[in-house]
Amino acid sequence: MMDDILGGRTDEESQSFSSFSRVPHAVPYWNGATYGAVAHCLASGHVVGGLELAKLRSQIVENLGVADAVLCGSGSLALELALRACGIRDGDEVVIPTFCCSAVVPPILAVGATPVLADVGEDLNLTVETVAAVLTRKTRTIIVPHLFGNPADIEEIVELAAPRSICVIDDAAQALGASICGRPVGSFGDAGILSFGKEKICFGLGGGTVIFASKTSQAGDLALHMSQPKFWPTLQKLFSTLMWDRWRRWTLPLQKALSRDDSPRPDAPAPAYRKETMANLNAAVARTLMQTLDENIGARRLRVQLYRELLGDVDGLNLITHRPGSSALAQVIRIAPRRRSEDPSIAVVKALANAGYEVQGSYVPLHQLANCAMCVWDRLPYADRVWADLIELPCEPGIALERVEQIAEIVKGTVRA
Numbered sequence: 001m002m003d004d005i006l007g008g009r010t011d012e013e014s015q016s017f018s019s020f021s022r023v024p025h026a027v028p029y030w031n032g033a034t035y036g037a038v039a040h041c042l043a044s045g046h047v048v049g050g051l052e053l054a055k056l057r058s059q060i061v062e063n064l065g066v067a068d069a070v071l072c073g074s075g076s077l078a079l080e081l082a083l084r085a086c087g088i089r090d091g092d093e094v095v096i097p098t099f100c101c102s103a104v105v106p107p108i109l110a111v112g113a114t115p116v117l118a119d120v121g122e123d124l125n126l127t128v129e130t131v132a133a134v135l136t137r138k139t140r141t142i143i144v145p146h147l148f149g150n151p152a153d154i155e156e157i158v159e160l161a162a163p164r165s166i167c168v169i170d171d172a173a174q175a176l177g178a179s180i181c182g183r184p185v186g187s188f189g190d191a192g193i194l195s196f197g198k199e200k201i202c203f204g205l206g207g208g209t210v211i212f213a214s215k216t217s218q219a220g221d222l223a224l225h226m227s228q229p230k231f232w233p234t235l236q237k238l239f240s241t242l243m244w245d246r247w248r249r250w251t252l253p254l255q256k257a258l259s260r261d262d263s264p265r266p267d268a269p270a271p272a273y274r275k276e277t278m279a280n281l282n283a284a285v286a287r288t289l290m291q292t293l294d295e296n297i298g299a300r301r302l303r304v305q306l307y308r309e310l311l312g313d314v315d316g317l318n319l320i321t322h323r324p325g326s327s328a329l330a331q332v333i334r335i336a337p338r339r340r341s342e343d344p345s346i347a348v349v350k351a352l353a354n355a356g357y358e359v360q361g362s363y364v365p366l367h368q369l370a371n372c373a374m375c376v377w378d379r380l381p382y383a384d385r386v387w388a389d390l391i392e393l394p395c396e397p398g399i400a401l402e403r404v405e406q407i408a409e410i411v412k413g414t415v416r417a
Helices: 011-017 032-044 052-064 075-085 102-110 128-132 154-164 218-225 231-246 248-257 280-291 293-311 344-354 381-389 401-416
Strands: 068-072 093-097 114-118 139-145 167-171 191-195 208-212 317-319 330-335 390-394
Touching (some): 032 280, 052 068, 052 208, 052 280, 068 075, 075 102, 075 167, 075 191, 075 208, 075 218, 102 114, 102 139, 128 154, 154 167, 208 218, 231 248, 231 280, 293 317, 293 330, 293 401, 317 401, 330 344, 330 381, 344 390, 344 401, 390 401
Parallel strands (some): 093 114, 093 139, 139 167, 167 191
Antiparallel strands (some): 068 208, 191 208, 317 330, 330 390
16 A cells, blocks of 8 residues: 555655655745845845844834834744733743643743643634633733634633733734734734744744734833844854755755754754844845735645645544634644554654655644643643644645645545555
8 A cells, every 4th residue: 555655666766766855844935035135135244233124123013003013033032022021020820822832931931930731622722711721810921822823712812811911922923924804813912923933934034023012112121131143143044044944855865864953843842042133134034025925825725725625534534624814834634543553643744754745743732741841730631632643734835736635645545544
């Protein structure tokens, strides 16, 4: 059966075929304008400081219809600054989903608060019910990520939090361009955050943004927590992103030979972040990605729709539904084992890898990670039940539709086998 899935190739032939991936993992969606912006910054010497920063800030304010925005060096720092703007301090509790990126935890610890883990619903996001179950008299903030670009129930969570004087942070790091009833995700709650980092909708050179729906004196104070980025580390980030991410299809064999993989594993500890402002070079790249955001999201939604048409009726396989307004970062599928001895999700990942498609399982819940032992939690039944069965299928605009069809055929064939 596996020979049929791989077109009759032997293991040796498959290994040779996959030296250069048909679809490598999470390649940034850049175009000529992006490279032009990089060249202009390098030629002008405006790598760290420059006009692109103010232009990006204005673009974000206009696109999201918000009152203010503060640019910073990373999405993690943006989250820390949002917590500070909400007045979070020692002894406070901050609610987050157990099923999310571990990079959410360090900013909470940085302000002296305690992360409290809540379960998720069927779309893998927080719900009103899972949040209400973990609220205490110490709860001061709820962080609501929109995982995989899929909008969460943030309006209902805001309604739950407001009478209790609990702040809500709209974490749109994975959902830039998503919307709820026409209102951009990131603009709900007391503050919001965006990210231009690795594996995001607008995957640039890094950087984050704190956004405020209404004018606040807090925005100007946040700069006090940041230093200016340095020239050489900024250039190193550019070359690293080009080599190991943008040109990943061609450099993947070299990465394997050097045992180098900059893509964090779903269960990898969150990397440390610098408390710096955003570099002008990063802002220039981010501006070009914002300009193609509608095209980017439209292509992703088309791929989500195609996965649903091709895989929606496969027995034993469930697709996590994208709500209207989703920015469709990835299509997550769940493959439930029929017997305890089976692990079909691993079989699917291996079959795709052998055919040249670099995919991965999804997040390991935070309460399962040794480095998140400082978090607080009780029962998290849904996340515990489903996480090991999940796989993230790619939706990047650079993936041809025929590749999506081939991915679906391999998934379908492996599950049925």
